[in-house]
Amino acid sequence: MKAVVVDTIHKSYEGGIRALSGISFDADRGELFGIIGPDGAGKTTLFRIMATLLLADEGTCRVDGLDVVDDYREIRKRVGYMPGRFSLYQDLTVEENLGFFASVFRTTIAENYHLVEEIYKQLEPFKRRRAGKLSGGMKQKLALCCALIHKPSVLFLDEPTTGVDPVSRKEFWEMLNRLQKQGITIIVSTPYMDEAKLCDRIALIKNGQFMSINRPMDIIRQFDLPLYAVKGDDIFRLLHDVREYKGVDHCYVSGESHHFTVADGAFDSSALLTQLQQKGHSAVRIERVEANIEDCYMRLAKD
């Protein structure tokens, strides 16, 4: 039995805003499934439907073999849900928050301590501190502990690493990999493309539609165009000038450089370099690069 099955879900809000149009996917037991896309793509709506908080206009969704509409009460007992924004009690201490959520799910901290131990160990020195006074990374770790304390079979994490420093983000993903090994299915969303490769499979979402669902490696392998990266001192003017150049198909910002694809194999990077230098650009470097998930996303989003 699949842990999560989503079948052609449609959802519109009042005022005719289409949040989701025809989303389908399924996740196996113990799978770490990532939903990758920018803000406003419909990730949170999808999570709320899976977590029984919203009703879809069309389509069905089953979690643990149970229907999210008919069996919502049973689902609520066995899933863990961590909403996008920090949703714990700021005026309760770390320990009180965890204890509260443990009791709400009819268990105790002691009973499932082994599940949260790795994460909670880092929080333990601050256990008498109010949750509102924790750093962003610590807050998310506490929220994860609270979502895990009842040993859920499926864990829904809506943008758990947004607003978290890079070190904590890395730690957070390591935790998810460990939890996965314990047989917990994890559905996670993120706007950070670099986190995608840490998932077993990912779905790239744009405007309420999945553009591609596959293993991260397979998605990258499907990228069949030559890809270049260009850097320079005046990065903003550079973007404009590269786009002007005949033969450059699609150029976009990627981190500290610009990535661009070219229309055909006849592209000569040294000709572009010469032209850019003529236009007064300094320290220009052009190199052939391997595509990453972001490049795949940009390519798919363009079509």
Add this chain to the structure above:
Amino acid sequence: MREFWVFVRKEFYHILRDRRTMMILLIMPVVMIILFGFALTTEVRNVNIGVLTSEPDHAVEQILNRLDASEYFTVKERLDSPDDIDRKFRGRELDMVIAFGDHFSEKVFDPEGAAMQLVVDATNASMAQSYTAYASAIVAQYQQDMQPGAGRKGIVPNVVLMYNPQMKSSYNFVPGIMGLTLMLICALMTSIAIVKEKETGTMEVLLVSPLRPIHIIIAKMIPYFTVSCVNLLTILLLSIFVLKVPVAGSMVALCVVSLIYIIIALSLGLLVSTLVDQQIIAMLFSSMLLMVPTILLCGMIFPVESMPEILQYFSHLLPPKWYIMAVRKLMIAGLPVSFIWKEIVILIVMAVLLITISLRKFNNRLE
């Protein structure tokens, strides 16, 4: 059941850790009682009197002595001419002027009677009425003392002020304040407490848990119910020992009516919380829709009987009206419980209705 009590404990933490809210919850009733009881009083006290007479007169002096000796009036000054009255009133130096006719002492025993005029600054109509009533009573008393059993008694209207013989306004305000404070604390605070969970997103997490919505609601209500009971106690103690309002009727009945009313207010708060998503809106909603009608339409300040008919009908729909009425009958008139069965039945029906509606409206999901 354990998760339920853990939830209740958490709610108490929220209240106890927010010092400012705590202060508001516990001190506001005290401040209101003291404000309404003392400062915003319509009692007659320290009324400054001016006197207008043409000649020194024995009877006039005796009447003035009596007025001055009472705790209500102070004979401030003698005026030379009626033209001064206007100026003195405008300058707020005097509240009332008594003009005595010529040959007052002689005419007191005349069949025609002696002329005496009370001129009052009637910008505050109800106060003016009280002044004249008080002054007339003192004059009448004087007349009776002078001529016990004489035939002129009938001229002075025999006013009997029932239930509140000293016309203490605090008597009237206490039931009103009870209605207002309990409404404010129960309705406003519960609605804010629930909406806060929506606003911070914790409601989302709570919904995706085995907790039943009814448990969430009741757990939210219990702490405010407790606080309200403390407030009820404070208000009663303050009014009995500080404002000296006696509880003439049954204390048990008073508490029972109050508990029903607290439940109504709590479910109103719940109802508000199901309709709005932001704390600030919940606050406005509660204060505009619950507080203002309670103050204006439920007989707290203006008697319901003197309102336009349409507002009177409207006031029947407001729970505080019935509560205040019941408390007045119980506390001040000292009527037995059998006289308030109507109010009790209406309040119970309202409570059941409101709880049903708000539970129905409470959303299991986010939409």
